[in-house]
Amino acid sequence: MDKVQKKAPVTDEELKYLRKNNLVEGRKGNIYLSKVVAQKTGQKGRYTKVAGFSKQYYIDLVIQAIRTHGSMSRSEIDELLFDKLSDNLDELQKKNKIMNLIQEMRRNGEIHNEGTRELSKWCFHKSSQKHAMFMKETYIYVDIIIYVN
Numbered sequence: 001m002d003k004v005q006k007k008a009p010v011t012d013e014e015l016k017y018l019r020k021n022n023l024v025e026g027r028k029g030n031i032y033l034s035k036v037v038a039q040k041t042g043q044k045g046r047y048t049k050v051a052g053f054s055k056q057y058y059i060d061l062v063i064q065a066i067r068t069h070g071s072m073s074r075s076e077i078d079e080l081l082f083d084k085l086s087d088n089l090d091e092l093q094k095k096n097k098i099m100n101l102i103q104e105m106r107r108n109g110e111i112h113n114e115g116t117r118e119l120s121k122w123c124f125h126k127s128s129q130k131h132a133m134f135m136k137e138t139y140i141y142v143d144i145i146i147y148v149n
Contacts, residue, residue: 001033004023015028018031022034026088032047058081058101061080062077063110066122067124071121071122071123072121073115073122111125112125
């Protein structure tokens with residue numbers, strides 16, 4: 001486990017043993033202490049920074065930002081997400097993860113680019129915007145119910 005914390009190379013046999021005993025997570029070359037170990041050693045915050053958040057968390061951040069501002073450029077999305085991605089990723093991996101996230105959202109019909117490749121302007125599709133407006137109205141409705149009670 002000392003090697004894992006120091007980011008030193010781990011042999012296949014060591015990795016197999018650590019995984020079998022639920023001491024580490026991640027892919028070879030990018031392994032980190034498991035959630036169980038982090039909880040027992042008081043490293044919950046570090047674990048979360050290294051493991052990262054769910055893909056849905058990042059999607060929700062982008063959706064909320066587009067809802068708030070109407071559109072977002074790629075550089076603005078990078079700025080929004082970059083420091084929230086796993087500390088285990090280098091700069092190129094973070095850029096690729098953001099690119100893959102944007103492309104998945106585009107393929108799913110959630111957003112589209114109204115700009116050019118170099119000057120992107122990511123916006124909601126009209127159908128997605130209706131969904132976003134409905135969700136926004138739903139939250140307002142829930143707030144009203146909470147205040148009434």
